[in-house]
Amino acid sequence: MSTGVGGGGDATGTTRPAAVTKLDRVVIRFAGDSGDGMQLTGDRFTSEAAAFGNDLSTMPNFPAEIRAPQGTIPGVSSFQVHFADYDILTPGDRPDVLVAMNPAALKANIADLPAGGTLIVNTDEFIKRNLTKVGYDANPLDDDTLAAYQVHQVAMATLTQGALADTGLGKKDAERCKNMFALGLLSWMYHRPTEGTERFLREKFAKKPDIAEANVLAFRAGFYYGETTEAFAVTYEVAPAKLAQGTYRQITGNTALAYGIVAAAQQSRLPVLLGTYPITPASDILHELSKHKQFGITTFQAEDEIAGICAALGASYGGALGVTSTSGPGIALKSETIGLGVMTELPLLVIDVQRGGPSTGLPTKTEQADLLQAMFGRNGESPVPIVAPQSPADCFAAALEATHIALKYRTPVLLLSDGAVANGSEPWLIPDVEDLPDLGVEFATEPNAPDGSFWPYLRDPETLARAWAVPGTPGLQHRIGGLEKADGTGNISYEPDNHDRMVRLRQAKIDGIPVPDLEVHDPSGKARVLVLGWGSSYGPIGAACRRVRKLGLSVAQAHLRNLNPFPANLGDVLRGYDKVVVPEMNLGQLALLLRGRYLVDVISYTKVAGLPFKAEELQNVLTDIVKGVDAA
Amino acid sequence: MTTIDLGLPGLAGVPTSDEPQKAKDYKSDQEVRWCPGCGDYVVLNAVQSFLPTLGLKRENIVFISGIGCSSRFPYYMNTYGMHSIHGRAPAIATGLATARPDLSVWVVTGDGDALSIGGNHLIHTLRRNVNLKILLFNNRIYGLTKGQYSPTSEAGKVTKSTPMGSLDYPFNPVSLALGAEVSFVGRALDSDRKGLTEVLRQAAEHRGSALVEIYQNCPIFNDGAFDVLKEPGEAEQRLIPLEHGKPVRFGAEGEYGVVRAGFGSLEVAKVSEVGEEELVVHDAHMTDPSYAFALSRLSTQDLRYTVTGVFRSVSRPTYDDQARAQVEEAKATRAANLGDLLRGKDTWTVV
Numbered sequence: 001m002s003t004g005v006g007g008g009g010d011a012t013g014t015t016r017p018a019a020v021t022k023l024d025r026v027v028i029r030f031a032g033d034s035g036d037g038m039q040l041t042g043d044r045f046t047s048e049a050a051a052f053g054n055d056l057s058t059m060p061n062f063p064a065e066i067r068a069p070q071g072t073i074p075g076v077s078s079f080q081v082h083f084a085d086y087d088i089l090t091p092g093d094r095p096d097v098l099v100a101m102n103p104a105a106l107k108a109n110i111a112d113l114p115a116g117g118t119l120i121v122n123t124d125e126f127i128k129r130n131l132t133k134v135g136y137d138a139n140p141l142d143d144d145t146l147a148a149y150q151v152h153q154v155a156m157a158t159l160t161q162g163a164l165a166d167t168g169l170g171k172k173d174a175e176r177c178k179n180m181f182a183l184g185l186l187s188w189m190y191h192r193p194t195e196g197t198e199r200f201l202r203e204k205f206a207k208k209p210d211i212a213e214a215n216v217l218a219f220r221a222g223f224y225y226g227e228t229t230e231a232f233a234v235t236y237e238v239a240p241a242k243l244a245q246g247t248y249r250q251i252t253g254n255t256a257l258a259y260g261i262v263a264a265a266q267q268s269r270l271p272v273l274l275g276t277y278p279i280t281p282a283s284d285i286l287h288e289l290s291k292h293k294q295f296g297i298t299t300f301q302a303e304d305e306i307a308g309i310c311a312a313l314g315a316s317y318g319g320a321l322g323v324t325s326t327s328g329p330g331i332a333l334k335s336e337t338i339g340l341g342v343m344t345e346l347p348l349l350v351i352d353v354q355r356g357g358p359s360t361g362l363p364t365k366t367e368q369a370d371l372l373q374a375m376f377g378r379n380g381e382s383p384v385p386i387v388a389p390q391s392p393a394d395c396f397a398a399a400l401e402a403t404h405i406a407l408k409y410r411t412p413v414l415l416l417s418d419g420a421v422a423n424g425s426e427p428w429l430i431p432d433v434e435d436l437p438d439l440g441v442e443f444a445t446e447p448n449a450p451d452g453s454f455w456p457y458l459r460d461p462e463t464l465a466r467a468w469a470v471p472g473t474p475g476l477q478h479r480i481g482g483l484e485k486a487d488g489t490g491n492i493s494y495e496p497d498n499h500d501r502m503v504r505l506r507q508a509k510i511d512g513i514p515v516p517d518l519e520v521h522d523p524s525g526k527a528r529v530l531v532l533g534w535g536s537s538y539g540p541i542g543a544a545c546r547r548v549r550k551l552g553l554s555v556a557q558a559h560l561r562n563l564n565p566f567p568a569n570l571g572d573v574l575r576g577y578d579k580v581v582v583p584e585m586n587l588g589q590l591a592l593l594l595r596g597r598y599l600v601d602v603i604s605y606t607k608v609a610g611l612p613f614k615a616e617e618l619q620n621v622l623t624d625i626v627k628g629v630d631a632a
Numbered sequence: 633m634t635t636i637d638l639g640l641p642g643l644a645g646v647p648t649s650d651e652p653q654k655a656k657d658y659k660s661d662q663e664v665r666w667c668p669g670c671g672d673y674v675v676l677n678a679v680q681s682f683l684p685t686l687g688l689k690r691e692n693i694v695f696i697s698g699i700g701c702s703s704r705f706p707y708y709m710n711t712y713g714m715h716s717i718h719g720r721a722p723a724i725a726t727g728l729a730t731a732r733p734d735l736s737v738w739v740v741t742g743d744g745d746a747l748s749i750g751g752n753h754l755i756h757t758l759r760r761n762v763n764l765k766i767l768l769f770n771n772r773i774y775g776l777t778k779g780q781y782s783p784t785s786e787a788g789k790v791t792k793s794t795p796m797g798s799l800d801y802p803f804n805p806v807s808l809a810l811g812a813e814v815s816f817v818g819r820a821l822d823s824d825r826k827g828l829t830e831v832l833r834q835a836a837e838h839r840g841s842a843l844v845e846i847y848q849n850c851p852i853f854n855d856g857a858f859d860v861l862k863e864p865g866e867a868e869q870r871l872i873p874l875e876h877g878k879p880v881r882f883g884a885e886g887e888y889g890v891v892r893a894g895f896g897s898l899e900v901a902k903v904s905e906v907g908e909e910e911l912v913v914h915d916a917h918m919t920d921p922s923y924a925f926a927l928s929r930l931s932t933q934d935l936r937y938t939v940t941g942v943f944r945s946v947s948r949p950t951y952d953d954q955a956r957a958q959v960e961e962a963k964a965t966r967a968a969n970l971g972d973l974l975r976g977k978d979t980w981t982v983v
């Protein structure tokens with residue numbers, strides 16, 4: 001049957017000439033020019049994998065320039081997707097399959113493809129001019145440069161144009177559909193369901209039906225090409241993963257974070273004001289939230305980072321939930337206002353989607369180097385709670401947790417995401433709305449002071465949170481601000497003892513926030529080495545630990561989600577192991593904090609390459625350390 | 633010349649009080665700590681006397697300030713208030729005003745706070761037309777940091793930080809506001825209680841951003857900066873008061889007036905020489921800001937002439953009204969179902 005993709009049917013049901021090999025996991029990397037639509041292609045393949053029920057994890061990688069010069073190495077954009085029939089933790093260290101749409105994409109990515117890997121190239125772009133542009137003296141497709149790989153040469157642009165010849169579409173427009181051809185071909189190779197992509201294309205181009213049809217045709221042409229040519233002897237099946245029961249969807253970190261804020265609005269019954277300024281890689285949070293105004297969400301694109309957070313704080317002062325979103329450079333600009341939030345003790349959610357620094361750094365790459373900025377980057381003693389999600393889907397729960405702390409303790413909270421978490425995606429077990437925590441707050445409505453007046457800095461004895469009376473509440477008129485407050489009354493006070501007391505009270509309030517104990521995963525129960533991470537390194541650390549254990553060695557893993565305050569049992573956990581390894585995408589910021597706080601000389605393993613850790617690299621580091629300890 | 637009707641009252645949505653109010657109801661229990669003789673006292677008194685006339689619930693009035701001498705203002709008002717950080721009051725107030733249509737939000741700022749460190753927020757707030765009343769206390773000096781020149785100090789000013797004279801060319805705040813698309817801008821002298829109150833009244837009634845520049849004397853670091861505008865005999869020769877619908881005329885006997893000059897500019901002339909019919913009739917509601925700008929240019933740094941009153945008052949949709957309208961429209965047309973949002977379009981189930 002050659003009607004596999006026809007009529008929106010499920011292509012996996014067709015008879016095929018090729019042999020079928022079963023795999024437990026595959027990593028595919030789509031690489032092309034920034035203008036080739038690789039992010040869309042990867043995204044669609046991911047959705048197909050998700051719809052099929054695989055576990056998956058993705059890693060987009062794109063240049064900071066919107067359209068870097070065409071056909072050059074800096075202009076290469078790629079999307080890696082890892083899908084499997086079991087629960088996986090990372091987007092994969094290396095691709096098993098590399099799709100290279102032009103010589104630049106080949107050159108930039110081929111080093112990552114292991115020998116024996118599958119390489120699919122779009123031969124149409126391998127012309128002299130393009131080859132010279134990236135430093136190929138000869139065409140690598142013609143000599144034995146690629147002898148180590150299983151190479152499939154496909155004239156994707158020509159074939160796409162041929163398939164669209166009857167549509168009346170111009171040659172250039174037709175050629176632009178070649179990414180869908182590639183997607184079709186890969187969909188055939190991996191027995192992916194196809195109706196979702198066809199539906200997606202028709203919806204995406206609803207206003208341009210001819211473009212929609214052209215993309216669908218190109219997609220089908222790629223699929224048929226795989227089926228009809230004999231170039232591909234084998235196709236592959238990756239069975240659905242046995243994940244925990246429930247309904248899943250695929251989600252990126254930024255979307256999950258935005259949804260967490262929508263949920264926080266609903267669960268707190270407060271209107272949300274997001275005050276923000278466009279910055280990579282955080283802007284998608286603004287884009288997403290601006291679509292959900294029906295939940296009582298106002299999005300304010302301010303004139304700068306400072307105005308964004310100030311507007312959010314102003315809204316919080318008025319009894320709304322103020323939120324601001326940015327990346328590291330924006331946090332630097334917002335510091336003074338975060339300090340005002342600490343002093344005025346108002347709730348505020350501050351989202352930092354970390355990227356490579358310092359300064360403008362690497363806008364589209366990932367890093368974890370804002371931890372100390374989040375912790376200390378303000379004048380004076382200015383403690384704020386810090387929450388860091390460990391994976392894309394975890395951003396949802398992290399946003400709810402951060403909001404809960406902000407509202408309950410009347411404090412700015414730093415939520416430290418990063419580029420890998422923000423743009424990466426994975427399956428998400430969709431929570432039941434009924435099970436979400438209630439985040440309701442009680443505003444002060446009555447005088448609370450011994451003299452019958454209202455004192456804004458009288459504290460709840462248990463949480464140390466101050467009384468929060470919003471403007472419009474009769475009889476509770478009061479003034480707050482950035483000057484030091486007298487304990488209780490909140491009047492301006494320059495009293496030495498009062499200042500000392502207030503500094504300690506603000507610190508005690510944050511220190512006293514209860515956070516869950518650190519859980520240690522040690523299946524053998526015999527580990528003498530603990531590896532402790534935070535934030536987005538959860539995946540690679542977890543994958544590395546699995547590999548180390550497969551070698552018959554014992555290693556314990558724990559991951560910090562609350563970085564301020566730390567879990568109460570953290571010191572005991574650290575002292576319970578012969579060695580503690582702390583991998584970070586910075587120069588050892590958490591390690592510094594742990595040494596300072598607990599006097600435990602952790603081993604800091606660091607890498608600041610703008611890319612997530614590879615499981616293999618951590619595996620090697622951990623194996624050496626575990627063997628060393630075991631031998632001692 | 634086009635005029636438009638001012639249909640939107642600035643205080644719509646702010647609850648009113650039936651109880652009679654007095655100035656002292658607006659005085660907080662905090663001791664006022666400005667230097668003796670500071671112009672800020674006069675303005676504080678004027679505001680405290682003026683607010684009762686609005687008849688609003690006191691708890692629905694909020695003063696937000698930045699940093700500087702004048703920014704201590706909120707502490708002295710028995711309303712809600714926030715003394716924030718340097719230059720940022722308009723941004724904080726924007727968030728508050730957008731979140732709370734039931735509040736009358738006032739910003740108190742100075743020439744350094746509003747025009748130097750906070751210049752960006754000021755111009756963007758004005759162009760967005762957020763429903764805020766901004767009182768800019770202009771004393772042409774930095775007071776709280778003890779006497780450095782400010783963005784409204786005259787060039788060549790000798791101060792602690794400029795022993796050989798300052799090099800900066802000063803802003804004309806009214807011109808700046810007009811360039812920033814302000815919908816309402818006025819000016820008053822601290823000492824002119826009546827004129828100040830009238831500008832405040834019109835500002836309060838205006839829906840949108842209203843910038844009121846108040847010339848304020850700092851007896852400690854820039855004493856007498858505006859004295860020529862207060863001296864009998866001098867003041868009449870220099871002050872050009874504006875009244876909507878009236879010819880722009882001044883002088884002890886009304887002997888001077890404002891007439892059109894080349895390229896859309898205005899100039900001062902003797903009425904006896906040009907004739908009464910040549911005088912410009914003030915129209916604060918003109919959509920085109922060129923006229924108001926020409927008026928603002930009559931006021932020079934040396935105070936040879938100073939125009940007071942309301943330069944411009946035009947109706948234009950406000951940012952916060954529109955932001956709320958979008959939320960309301962979304963609520964009316966789209967279901968806010970969190971479960972549906974979380975599920976999205978493509979899900980799969982593991983059994």
Ligand code: SF4
Pocket residue numbers: 665666667669670671672701702771775776849850851852853
């Ligand atoms: S320094 Fe000047 S402006 Fe400041 S309080 Fe004293 S007199 Fe007033």
